[in-house]
Amino acid sequence: MNKFLLAVTAATVMIISPVFAAGDAEAGKGKSAMCAACHGAAGISAIPMYPNLAGQKEAYLVKQLKDFKSGTRNDPTMKGMVMALSETDMNDLAAYFANLK
Secondary structure (H helix, E strand, O other): OHHHHHHHHHHHHHHHOOOOOOOOHHHHHHHOHHHHHHHOOOOOOOOOOOOOOOOOOHHHHHHHHHHHHHOOOOOHHHHHHHOOOOHHHHHHHHHHHHOOO
16 A cells, blocks of 8 residues: 555656756856846845745756746746746756755
């Protein structure tokens, strides 16, 4: 019974989990300058209203960037920041910040 529940849970997670391509952290580092003003050069914000990005899960960061770009998540500043980003750019930035401590 436990094996069955484990198999069903694993299958469910695979079905509902967002699929994304892993980014290139080194390329993301080169693209991160625009993020540094609010989120800090190392992904740690000095301003409490801006979240820390360092160490966040890569898939989470990609989802947030996509949600800002699509308008699912409404923030005029972030929408402006992500509009020019390609999917590759978002994956690379997410990989970079996810790899920071």
